[in-house]
Amino acid sequence: MDPHLLRTFVTVAETGSFSAAAEHLGYTQSAISQQVATLEADLGLPLLHRRPVTPTEAGLRLLEHAGPLLLRIRAARADVLRTAALPAHRLTLAATPLALNSVLAVRLAAARAAQPRLRVTVRTCGRDEVARLVADGTAEAGLADGITAPNDPLRLPEVGPLTTVGVAEEGLVVALPGDHPLAGRAGLRLADLVDAHWLQTTLCPLERLRDLLGDGFRPALDYTGDDVHTVLNLVAAGHGLTLLPASAACGVPLVAPRLVHRVELLHGSLPPGPAADLAARLSP
């Protein structure tokens, strides 16, 4: 279970070819063949079918583990190196599209004003990517958002000992097309919308809603990106409903069950310095 062999195995599985993996990793095809053979011998099981190159059942299981495992190794390395890093005057903040809302943007402005020499790069990406970037040290801190019960933490992928703090919570609205019969209401209960068609999005996965209220929430259209503007257009065009934070869209407030849009700040161990200061100022 040498990570080196694991990485080779993943590359072979991804490219579907020993030769391509060899080129990709800068080895000869022979080396790749031997590495895979070593891994298979170690586990006592074939991991790949050959011709065409396809993971076996055991290989699929291993692939499921390999990604997080390699990520954690990078995360550990980054975390150790952080202890010796000099306080930098530039740092990267990774954030999901809805995480850096107006409240947090203002706090970020205050933090920058307090440290004029600090150069900040904000980088938008998906939720898992935020955790990944923070873990492996590419970003000094991250902001991730999600829908949860008040004061409940988000369920972020675990990639090591990261600190997570809730930094903002706000109510949710149901986004509906302007001509929807319920559009004029003052508040809506999720239970009343069980039979509606819903968009399947990253922020508002239907599985999560079904967990809360049982079956229903018929999927209308899957949206795998994370652009709010696009989602709003889809809603307006009648593709389906979705939940959004109140500040991101006009819609009808969700009154029951009590759910909130929550933003969490995550970071590794921060030595005193600009990064720690930024983290402190982003917290309420």
Next chain:
Amino acid sequence: MDPHLLRTFVTVAETGSFSAAAEHLGYTQSAISQQVATLEADLGLPLLHRRPVTPTEAGLRLLEHAGPLLLRIRAARADVLRTAALPAHRLTLAATPLALNSVLAVRLAAARAAQPRLRVTVRTCGRDEVARLVADGTAEAGLADGITAPNDPLRLPEVGPLTTVGVAEEGLVVALPGDHPLAGRAGLRLADLVDAHWLQTTLCPLERLRDLLGDGFRPALDYTGDDVHTVLNLVAAGHGLTLLPASAACGVPLVAPRLVHRVELLHGSLPPGPAADLAARLSP
């Protein structure tokens, strides 16, 4: 970041001695010294102070990562090997002390009755240990319990892609000494007990209660084991209060906030066979 070197580093840090680690791992002291040096060179940082052998700050960070990392590697290996394992006629069920309650014990009996040839070993251990045993394949399935809001999953340590299913939930009681002024009540609200002295136990950590209701819950006595009988004796002797599942103790039912004692079944990918059958029968 070779796991091999990592394991050596952990052993050295644990034993506080290169020589002891060498003996422990079956190498010469020289090899250990070189392995640690290699790891330090790779990271570019000293990880251990020498004489006495003590982790540096960077070493402490690495130690925090190393345990989970090595566990995940074992877990990955076990998971892959499971795909090829023959359906066994004996299996181990790891369970926390309060997890295998009367309801689940009955279901377990039904499962065994349905498969007379199956030999089951039940093993009691702490919550983290349950996850560990299931992950590394020592136990085919595990039962872990905890206090949570209704239908909310427990927060178990993540050790890889394990399946978790809630299999039982029941109400909680506040365990109090028989002569306690509140002992006769029909129900209690947690908010009324904020100022009482509480036992700090694995099942009912005070931090969790403070999360729900703010400060308070003065710690009376720390109990780090997990034996219910002992806890009840401590409560009866007036050391402090604690929460227990209704079926495990007589006490005053907790009516607010709505919390439950939840038991979850966890297992890796189970190929059809006795283990999968048992898992199915333990679910409600």
Next chain:
DNA sequence: ACGTGCTATAAGAAACACTGATGGACCCTC
């Protein structure tokens, strides 16, 4: 001062992991 217990270093031996060459299986083309 000296012995004891510890880690670091040097040198040689064994093990390992790579490259390059070759062989066999499959597929496509003609």
Next chain:
DNA sequence: GAGGGTCCATCAGTGTTTCTTATAGCACGT
């Protein structure tokens, strides 16, 4: 159906890595 191309497995050779053995160096207690 023969020939050429592509792909993976295997073999032999080689350079590197990683051990063991032996020894040096350091701190501490007697």
